[in-house]
Amino acid sequence: MLKAVLGALVPLLAAVVAFAFGAIMLLALGANPLDGLNAMLDGAFGSGSRIAATAVKATPLILVGAGIAIAFRTSVINIGGESQIIAGALLSTVVALTLPDLPAFILVPLVLLAGATGGALLGAIPGALKAYASVNEILSTIMLNLVMVQVMNYLLRGPLIDPFEMEAGTRIPQTQRLSDNAALPTLIDGTRLHIGVPVAILAAVAAYLILWRTPTGFRLRAVGHSPEAARAAGISVKRNVTLAMALSGSLAGTAGSILVFGSESQRMVTDGSAAGFTGSAGFNGIVAALFGGLHPLWTIPSAMLFGALLTGATQLQRVLQVPAALAVALNGIIVIFVISSTPVRGWLQRSLADSGLFRRSGNHSEAD
Amino acid sequence: MGDFFTLSVLVATAASAIRLATPYLLASLGETIGQRSGVLNLGVDGVMLLSAFFSYWTVLETGNLWLAVLVGLVTGLAVGVLYGVITVRLSATQGISGIGIFIFGLGLSDLLFRRQVGTPKPVRRLPNVDIPVLSDIPYLGEALFQRNLLTYLAFLLVPATALLLSRTTFGLNIRSVGENPQAADSLGVSVERTRFIAILMGNSMAGLAGAALVLQLGIFQPNLTQGLGFIAVALVYFGAWRPVGVMGGALLYGLVNATVLQWKALGIIPVSGSDLANMAPAVLTILALIVLARRVHAPAALTRPFTRH
Numbered sequence: 001m002l003k004a005v006l007g008a009l010v011p012l013l014a015a016v017v018a019f020a021f022g023a024i025m026l027l028a029l030g031a032n033p034l035d036g037l038n039a040m041l042d043g044a045f046g047s048g049s050r051i052a053a054t055a056v057k058a059t060p061l062i063l064v065g066a067g068i069a070i071a072f073r074t075s076v077i078n079i080g081g082e083s084q085i086i087a088g089a090l091l092s093t094v095v096a097l098t099l100p101d102l103p104a105f106i107l108v109p110l111v112l113l114a115g116a117t118g119g120a121l122l123g124a125i126p127g128a129l130k131a132y133a134s135v136n137e138i139l140s141t142i143m144l145n146l147v148m149v150q151v152m153n154y155l156l157r158g159p160l161i162d163p164f165e166m167e168a169g170t171r172i173p174q175t176q177r178l179s180d181n182a183a184l185p186t187l188i189d190g191t192r193l194h195i196g197v198p199v200a201i202l203a204a205v206a207a208y209l210i211l212w213r214t215p216t217g218f219r220l221r222a223v224g225h226s227p228e229a230a231r232a233a234g235i236s237v238k239r240n241v242t243l244a245m246a247l248s249g250s251l252a253g254t255a256g257s258i259l260v261f262g263s264e265s266q267r268m269v270t271d272g273s274a275a276g277f278t279g280s281a282g283f284n285g286i287v288a289a290l291f292g293g294l295h296p297l298w299t300i301p302s303a304m305l306f307g308a309l310l311t312g313a314t315q316l317q318r319v320l321q322v323p324a325a326l327a328v329a330l331n332g333i334i335v336i337f338v339i340s341s342t343p344v345r346g347w348l349q350r351s352l353a354d355s356g357l358f359r360r361s362g363n364h365s366e367a368d
Numbered sequence: 369m370g371d372f373f374t375l376s377v378l379v380a381t382a383a384s385a386i387r388l389a390t391p392y393l394l395a396s397l398g399e400t401i402g403q404r405s406g407v408l409n410l411g412v413d414g415v416m417l418l419s420a421f422f423s424y425w426t427v428l429e430t431g432n433l434w435l436a437v438l439v440g441l442v443t444g445l446a447v448g449v450l451y452g453v454i455t456v457r458l459s460a461t462q463g464i465s466g467i468g469i470f471i472f473g474l475g476l477s478d479l480l481f482r483r484q485v486g487t488p489k490p491v492r493r494l495p496n497v498d499i500p501v502l503s504d505i506p507y508l509g510e511a512l513f514q515r516n517l518l519t520y521l522a523f524l525l526v527p528a529t530a531l532l533l534s535r536t537t538f539g540l541n542i543r544s545v546g547e548n549p550q551a552a553d554s555l556g557v558s559v560e561r562t563r564f565i566a567i568l569m570g571n572s573m574a575g576l577a578g579a580a581l582v583l584q585l586g587i588f589q590p591n592l593t594q595g596l597g598f599i600a601v602a603l604v605y606f607g608a609w610r611p612v613g614v615m616g617g618a619l620l621y622g623l624v625n626a627t628v629l630q631w632k633a634l635g636i637i638p639v640s641g642s643d644l645a646n647m648a649p650a651v652l653t654i655l656a657l658i659v660l661a662r663r664v665h666a667p668a669a670l671t672r673p674f675t676r677h
Contacts, residue, residue, distance in 0.1 A: 133658050139657060147654075336450075336454060
């Protein structure tokens with residue numbers, strides 16, 4: 001009981017500290033913190049369509065965050081959300097370009113599946129490299145982020161570019177408008193609320209069920225808790241590490257296809273940076289997952305909160321001319337604070353002791 | 369391709385390789401010191417972004433390059449204090465703490481740049497300083513001895529770091545708390561203090577790396593580093609935790625970057641392949657990690673917080 005209370009205190013304290021820090025930043029930038037808070041609340045929840053925008057913004061964070069929970073619970077640190085989102089988006093875009101005439105009830109699930117597949121592949125690579133070649137996954141996932149940005153830029157400037165952009169010579173790096181049959185149906189007319197939102201929530205519930213209600217999840221968590229004990233019990237550590245990364249990547253990849261087919265423009269567009277397409281969801285999802293105690297179900301409200309922070313920050317920029325990057329800085333503070341807090345720390349240390357940078361054989365349990 | 373293998377182009381490429389290696393070298397030497405003490409700092413990229421911004425802003429406002437270098441160093445030191453408190457005093461998980469520092473640096477540098485500067489304006493760059501006599505050596509002099517002072521400093525720090533680690537009492541302390549903190553503690557070495565100082569040294573060098581990056585370019589933009597700080601962390605691995613090895617890695621990355629730039633300029637890499645060519649450093653890092661992962665020996669206590677029992 002006490003543990004549960006302490007567990008809830010950490011995110012609350014982190015939120016308070018982040019708010020205090022945000023207020024100080026606003027003061028330092030010459031803006032009134034109360035006006036700032038007001039603008040953010042208005043931007044995030046001020047009207048039906050704004051609430052819908054907040055939910056849409058939270059969608060990739062729910063998916064990435066649920067995936068992060070799976071990976072971290074298996075003691076694999078997945079920092080590759082950005083690359084997995086991009087891979088999912090690219091693969092689902094190719095599917096929609098190849099099969100534009102399929103009816104919507106087939107094409108919509110198909111593009112989501114393609115997104116999951118693309119993300120799973122991009123997740124499985126660093127997973128397998130960690131499992132079979134001892135390559136640290138933090139570094140490999142970050143490097144794959146850098147690689148996939150360039151792959152995206154190459155494809156959208158070349159092979160996948162809108163033929164019209166080539167003819168007109170404007171060469172804006174974007175695909176043509178993708179098939180309407182692939183567009184995610186909206187749930188409430190006049191808002192951007194599309195089926196991606198319930199899909200993400202269901203995926204998070206599925207992640208929870210997989211982790212705690214299936215033999216697969218038991219094996220993943222066993223590996224996360226103690227690779228030695230898992231190995232002694234006949235569980236393949238290598239296979240489960242790879243699987244955890246693939247599952248984690250598949251959720252991020254789904255987020256990628258939702259970003260494309262839930263967008264107003266119905267295209268995939270790049271501004272040259274990863275964040276330009278993903279909105280840094282690959283990183284913000286980590287923050288949402290940590291804030292939600294690495295539990296897929298708690299990740300849902302946590303992601304909603306961060307979705308609100310992001311839409312609120314956009315309004316802040318509009319009203320008070322404070323750049324929306326404030327939200328990114330606050331996210332960093334929240335990560336630092338949550339990770340420094342004792343209850344989370346104790347748990348994380350036990351489960352992550354072995355996923356540090358360099359794997360050595362034989363001394364896994366030393367840290368306990 | 370023939371255009372590339374002319375003496376003047378090769379010399380220019382070598383010169384630019386050494387210039388481009390400078391931020392990598394400064395950051396990875398600093399990271400080497402930290403990791404030898406058992407502390408992994410994944411926040412280097414964030415530190416570099418912050419120090420690059422503050423250095424840039426300093427030049428923009430004052431025009432004083434050396435003040436800007438100092439500001440970069442102090443920025444790194446300040447983040448080092450924060451990182452030391454988190455990972456040494458509070459024993460937080462190092463990997464994720466570093467990611468937190470990265471996200472914080474990414475956001476704060478972006479925010480301050482957009483708010484205080486807005487559109488990127490070019491500033492003065494670090495001037496090249498010819499070293500007497502040596503700079504007159506044909507070709508070699510142009511490539512090696514007509515560089516800026518931060519580049520010279522970075523390469524001087526290679527033997528300095530090596531000597532610090534291998535020949536001084538403090539270096540011995542660093543290595544002992546990185547290999548076996550319990551034993552070091554029982555011999556009266558303060559694990560906390562040693563690691564904290566190692567972090568401060570490492571972060572100061574990351575701060576210098578950010579200053580070098582921006583003052584060599586003469587311009588700032590959000591996410592200026594584009595992952596350079598993370599590659600610098602991987603370079604420590606590449607160099608097997610030895611300063612000379614790290615220097616080899618930094619030079620290789622400088623050379624890869626310089627060659628890609630030169631090949632683009634000469635049209636050897638077509639415009640359409642330019643994005644793919646930009647992947648080179650990251651792909652090289654992944655390949656290097658695959659080859660080296662099981663061949664190098666990491667400090668035994670790396671990423672393990674120390675608690676006295």
